Amino acid sequence: MSNCKIIINILCLIFIAKASSDEGYRGSNNFDVLIFTQRWPQTVCYTWKASSPSHTCSLPKEHDEWTIHGIWPSQYHKVGPQFCNKSMPFKPDALKSLKGELQEKWIDVEYGRTSYSLWEHEWKKHGTCAVVLKQLNSEVKYFAEGLNLLAKYDMKNVLAKVNIVPGQKYGTNAILNAIRKVLGKRGVVICRKNKNTGESYILEIRICFNKMLQLMDCDGISEYPTNCDASELVTYPSIVPRYNVVQV
């Protein structure tokens, strides 16, 4: 075989591989569950600041509020699908009517630079996959549904019902049980560990919905039921934990 033919064959294989990897995503209804993720801004900020001395955070004006991370279509035991349609760019103008509320409740804690970066990221990575559902089939619907879910399932209220409040430490099981007891479904708790002190902080809580946006158990999703260290207490910090910038 001539070099030229070999190159053509290789290009052809690359093309086939690319086409089939896109295939799984195109107009993909290929997910089992919608994961609604709320994040605890104090821990997000801790992580961000610990990664570089130049980093600053935007925190909610109201103290002690959970903020939205995103609505993530997901398959069981997998991450994704993601980035489903490159022809659906993020359009800031589509969110004009929601902007004030999004700036309060879907906060770009880690950046504090460009006002759209978290929203743009969530839209491209997850929103473009969620559009196969009628309730989420546009940018404005995707973000409005996030606000709606936070209003309904705000973890501050859920946890407060069983006296889990910021400024204290709890066992991971106590937090998981609280979600199950108050909402009647099993969720996921995600922790961030302080590498210097070994202390764990609550970072995220994930709850799950079916394609009709009805609450369901999160059994079977990635990281279910937790990534926290079960033998240790988890801090629910009321202020941004002290951090040491990791020296490189």
Ligand SMILES: *[C@@H]1O[C@H](CO)[C@@H](O)[C@H](O)[C@H]1NC(C)=O
């Ligand atoms: C991707 O988005 C574009 C623009 O909205 C749309 O015309 C197209 O049908 C979408 N592709 C799929 C496969 O859903």
